[in-house]
Amino acid sequence: MLYALSAMTRTALYAGSFDPVTNGHLDVVRQACRLVPRIVLAIGVHPGKAPTFSAEERAELLRATCAPLAQAEGAALEIITFDDLAVSAARRCGASLFIRGLRDGTDLDYEMQLAGMNGAMAPEVQTVFLPASTGVRPITATLVRQIAAMGGDVSPFVPRIVAERLAARFAKS
Numbered sequence: 376m377l378y379a380l381s382a383m384t385r386t387a388l389y390a391g392s393f394d395p396v397t398n399g400h401l402d403v404v405r406q407a408c409r410l411v412p413r414i415v416l417a418i419g420v421h422p423g424k425a426p427t428f429s430a431e432e433r434a435e436l437l438r439a440t441c442a443p444l445a446q447a448e449g450a451a452l453e454i455i456t457f458d459d460l461a462v463s464a465a466r467r468c469g470a471s472l473f474i475r476g477l478r479d480g481t482d483l484d485y486e487m488q489l490a491g492m493n494g495a496m497a498p499e500v501q502t503v504f505l506p507a508s509t510g511v512r513p514i515t516a517t518l519v520r521q522i523a524a525m526g527g528d529v530s531p532f533v534p535r536i537v538a539e540r541l542a543a544r545f546a547k548s
Contacts, residue, residue, distance in 0.1 A: 388470035390417040390461040394426040395537045399511040403476035404441045406505045408448035415453045415468045430456045440534045462497035473502040478512045
């Protein structure tokens, strides 16, 4: 019975810039919602970076695209921002898991280093790697931004609302 209680309260933190949210992010969120009853999407805000979308816009897009996924899997979804270490954000929201998506071996090398550092700083928070589904493996937010900035069609790589927002954002420039 104790196991069932701890599983019911398990929270996962999925941190990223989500600038913009891609179909790859949605794939990871969908998988994570099958593992935990509560997932926190943590938008990293770094003063030295100039994102395409503000933190508020990214939160709105995450809510619009990820809330239905979480609801379908019976998971609670929360969206926060953080401007410090992800381990600090995990502790603040009571997360016992970090969720990290993996597209390929290059991701694995980097993510293993990150997991090791996070594990040293917050041994109570376990890192879980989720492999990207085949159809979303090549998608990166960086490439999506580059394609959108050059007037390309990003609709195969992002949810419709995100494609529309990117088109509007880059039409102004």
